[in-house]
Amino acid sequence: MKQKASEEWMEEFRAIENRLGPQARITVLLVLLSGLYMLYSYNLWDRFTQSQYWWMHLMVGVWLLFAALLFVFEPLVICCVLEKRARAASPAVLIRMLWMHRAILASSLAVIFAAVGGSHGLF
Numbered sequence: 001m002k003q004k005a006s007e008e009w010m011e012e013f014r015a016i017e018n019r020l021g022p023q024a025r026i027t028v029l030l031v032l033l034s035g036l037y038m039l040y041s042y043n044l045w046d047r048f049t050q051s052q053y054w055w056m057h058l059m060v061g062v063w064l065l066f067a068a069l070l071f072v073f074e075p076l077v078i079c080c081v082l083e084k085r086a087r088a089a090s091p092a093v094l095i096r097m098l099w100m101h102r103a104i105l106a107s108s109l110a111v112i113f114a115a116v117g118g119s120h121g122l123f
C-alpha cells in the first residue's frame with residue numbers, strides 16, 4: 001500500500017475494513033463470553049486478587065484495548081479523521097496505521113504466550 005496513491009490505498013483499506021471490522025467485533029465479543037464462561041464454570045474469579053496470576057490481568061487489559069479500538073475509537077475517530085487526513089498527508093497516516101497494527105499484533109501474541117504459559121504452569 002505504501003507504493004499507492006492515497007485515494008487508492010484508502011479505498012482498499014475501506015474495503016478490507018468493511019469486511020474485517022464486523023468479524024473482529026463479533027470475535028472480540030466471543031472472547032469475552034468464552035472468558036466469562038471459563039471464569040464462572042471453573043470459579044476462577046479470585047485469580048484477579050492474586051498477583052501471581054498477572055497474565056489474567058494482561059488478558060483482560062488487552063481485551064479492553066481491543067474493545068475500545070473496535071467499538072469506540074474505530075467508528076468514532078478513525079473513520080472520519082482518517083479520511084480527512086489521508087487526502088493531505090497519506091504516507092504519514094499510513095505509516096502510523098501500520099505501526100499501530102504491528103503494536104496490536106505484538107500485544108496479542110504476547111498475551112497468547114502469557115495465557116497459554118500461565119494456564120499450563122509455565123509461570
Ligand code: HEM
Binds near residue numbers: 035063118
Ligand atoms: C475479558 C477478557 C478475557 C477473559 C475474561 C479471559 C478469561 C480466560 C480464562 C478464565 C482462561 C482460562 C485460564 C486457565 O485455564 O487457567 C483463559 C485462557 C486463555 N485466554 Fe483468555 N480471557 C480474556 C481475553 C483473552 C484475550 C484477549 C486473549 C488473546 C489475545 C486470550 C487468550 C487466552 C489463551 C491463549 C488462553 C489459554 C488457553 C489454554 O492454553 O488453556 N484471552 N482466558
